Amino acid sequence: MESVKLELDFLTSMINGIAAQFGDKCEVVLHDLTQNYDSTIVAIKNGHITGRRIGDCGSNLGLEVLRGTVKDGDRYNYLTQTKEGKILRSSSVYIKNSQGETIGAVCMNLDISDFILAENTIKSITMRNNTSEVEEVFVKDVNELLDFLLQECQNEIGKPVTHMSKEEKLKAIQYLDNKGAFLIKKAGDKVCKFFDISKFTLYNYLDDVRTTQKDMLQSKL
Structure with a gap:
């Protein structure tokens, strides 16, 4: 099909x-x-x-x-x-x-x-x-779905965003990326606000976690 x-x-x-x-x-x-x-x-x-x-x-x-x-x-x-x-x-x-x-x-x-x-x-x-x-x-609005994923990533780290270190924020961003959060339209704006970071910082974080994951996958081959 x-x-x-x-x-x-x-x-x-x-x-x-x-x-x-x-x-x-x-x-x-x-x-x-x-x-x-x-x-x-x-x-x-x-x-x-x-x-x-x-x-x-x-x-x-x-x-x-x-x-x-x-x-x-x-x-x-x-x-x-x-x-x-x-x-x-x-x-x-x-x-x-x-x-x-x-x-x-x-x-x-x-x-x-x-x-x-x-x-x-x-x-x-x-x-x-x-x-x-x-x-x-199950939600009607995709923003509710993004809210759920943001709460889940915070639960995954085990502490509020205000108490997260850079490494923990990177781990949270990786969690969101793996769950497909950034496929949601304009998800970056909400994620930046949630973590109190700039878009520049978010993109750097995404580059870091995706590069790390790629390297890890290649090392297992």
Whole structure:
């Protein structure tokens, strides 16, 4: 497949079929990942599960795939949770073109909250014993996604930005880069404000961490 846009009718029909099969507790989302990341959703069924709609952004997992941090982004049968506390059993399948470039994704999020309440009697339905815990955040606005990643990088370092040394800030920038944060449009402005650094300093930090990572990868070859 070379373009999500050109195959939109077929892909929309497919997600409609998946949603019909599993009912209104299953959200099915089609992302066009050639678009700006703040508006990747081009089709969605049962958006009430995560509160998203057409024109909203993708999740943090998609950023990692686009950044190249995760080589094989397909994930099956993982558990995640919405901001409202719904427990979801999810699968994400990425679409590539003939050059092997990631151009889209189909994601399924089944709300199993009611099943969890009766887990002792219907454990075979929830399949929790066969799932892995993955932290995925569902947001409508890409700025919320960037806020989440900034908070996560601070948690990774284990101290507030005001107490971070240069080395710790470099580590935090590397974390953000690996998570694909800089694929978000105008992310640099928010990152600079968060770390109280200039754009010149940010670009230097990025050059440093990317060069270091490249050297480390080459040394392992």
